Amino acid sequence: MPGTPFRLRSRATDAFTKAGTGGTVMSTILAAGISDAEILGRLREVLHETFEIAPARVTPSAHLFTDLELDSIDAVDLAIQVQEMTGMRIKPEDFKNVRTVGDVIATVHALLGR
Structure with a gap:
């Protein structure tokens, strides 16, 4: 679009x-x-394209650091991707406590609710 x-x-x-x-x-x-499933689908695409993570591994309960093996720099890249997806500026506190894919989904909803 x-x-x-x-x-x-x-x-x-x-x-x-x-x-x-x-x-x-x-x-x-x-x-x-926009449903959680639609956000999850987009996150699967982003994580696959950016970090070569198999989409099947990207579940709401997947831990970004232990299950998906992202590091702190990858988390910054993911935050930038979320910012681009939503068109909203992400403050550090918005992403500070994000640990799972489900947390990312909740953050997207919070950003859109502003």
Whole structure:
């Protein structure tokens, strides 16, 4: 969706774009009800493309550091990816306590709820 900072796509957001909105805005995405499963799907893509992690390993309970073997620099890269996905600036405290993929999903929801 050109011109849209949020890159999580769903049939609902595609429908809004096709309806002639000319690009979805954050409130439209919130109205579309982006689900945990859709965020998880996008995270699987990002982690596979960026860190070559098999998508099947990326589950909500997967620990970023022990299960997915990310290090602190990888965590910074992941935070940047989340920032690009949401179009929202991430403050260090937003990502400070993130330990699992489920925590990342919750952080995306928190960012979109601002």
